[in-house]
Amino acid sequence: MLRKFSNSRTLKDNIQLGSLSAFSAGMVNVTSLIIFFAFTSNVTGHYAILAEEISKGNWYQASVVFAWIFMFFIGNFVSNIIIINYNQKNSYAAHSAPLIIEIICLLAVGYYGHFHYRETLSETEIMVATMLFAMGIQNGLTASISNFSVKTTHLTGLTTDVGILTAMFTKKKYRQNKQLRSKFNVLLAIAASYLAGGIVAGVIYYEAKFLVFFAVSAVIGFIILYEYYKLKVTKYIRVKRTSKLRKVLLETT
Amino acid sequence: MNIKNSNLIVLISTVLLVVGFIISIVNTMVLVSPTEHIEGSWKEISWEYEKSENANFDKKISNAIKTEICKELIIHEAEVWNFLSGGNLELTSDTNNETLSWTMKGRGNILELSHKTNKIEHYNIQVLNNDKMVLYFSTDIQAKGIVKMTFEKIKEDNYAQKI
CATH class of the missing domain: 1.20.5 (Single alpha-helices involved in coiled-coils or other helix-helix interfaces)
Known part of the structure; x- marks a missing residue:
C-alpha cells in the first residue's frame, strides 16, 4: 500500500491505505475535539472561523487560526517534497518517511500531554498546530501516492463523491462500471474507518487520556511495518523463484 | 496564461x-491573548435565553429560573467573577464565596471551569474584550435553550474603591 505510486495502485492498495490512515485520522480528530475543542484533521471549518474572527476584529484568534491552517499546508508540503525528491531512489523509504515524521509529532503530543500539560491556552494552541501538521503530512502522502483518489482527512469531498456516485448508480450503465464501483468501495471504506477510529479514540481517551496518541502512532506504525514485511516477503519469493529457475536451467544444460 | x-x-x-x-x-x-483579557473581575449584568426550543418563550431569565439553573451548575449564583492569573476563579455574592479553577480551550473560545469535586463545565466565549464578556451555555431547565450571560469588567480603580 505504500510502495506503489499513482496509477500502478490496485483497489486493494487504496482500500488498505485509505482505511488505516482514515482510522488514525478519525482517532486524532476526535481526541483533539475532546481535549482541545478544535478539529485537527480538516481545515474547512478553520477557514470559516478565520473569516469570522477577522470580521469580528479578533486579531489574536485570527492569527492562531491562520497559523493552524498554515501548519496543515506545511505538512502537505513537507510530505510531498520528500516524495518528489526521493520516490525514484526508494519509493518505500520516500513514502514511509512522512509517516515517521507524523508518528514523531503524535508521540510528542501524547508525551507532553500526559506528563507536562498544564492546560494553558498557549500549550493548547501549539499542540493543535502540531496535530494539524501531522494530519497535513498524512493527507498529503495518501492523496499524492494514490493519484488523489484517497484523501483520508477530507470527508467533505468524500461525502460529495459518495452523493454523486449514489446518484449515478441509479442508472444501470454506471452500476456496471467497475471503476466507479471500486471508487465507491474505497470511499465507503474510508468513511467507515474514519468513524470507527473516532469512536475507538473516544472510548480509549476516557480510559487512558493522552495515551490515545500512542495508540494512533501504533496504527501508523503498523502501516509502515506491514509494508516492510510485504517488501521482504516479495523479495524473498523473488529470490527463491530466481534460484529455482537457475537450478532448472543448470539441470537442463 | x-x-x-x-x-x-x-x-x-x-x-x-x-x-x-x-x-x-x-x-x-x-x-493580548484571551487569557490576559479575561483576567480580572467581572460583574454579572444579565441572564437571558439566546435561543430556545419554544418560540413564544420570554428571553429574559427571571431570578427564580436563574436560581434553578444555577443549582445544576458549579458557578452557583455569583455576582462577581474574579479570574486570577494562576488559574483560580473566585465567585463572590452577598451570601456565598466559592473558588473554582479556570482554563481556556480551542483558540480561546471555550472557558473550562472545574470544581474541587472534579465536576467540569464548558462555556462558550462569544464576546471578550476590555469591557464586556458574553458567555453561552446550554441548559435543560424549564425550556431547553442556550443561556447568554453578559458581564461587565470591573475596572481596577473602581474595584479597589469598592473594597
Missing part, C-alpha cells in the same frame, strides 16, 4: 503565505 505569469503567481502566493504565517506568530506574541 504563460509560464512566466504562473511562476510569478506561485512565487507571490508562497511569499504571502509565509509572510502571513510570520505575522500570525508575531501577533500571538504581541497581541
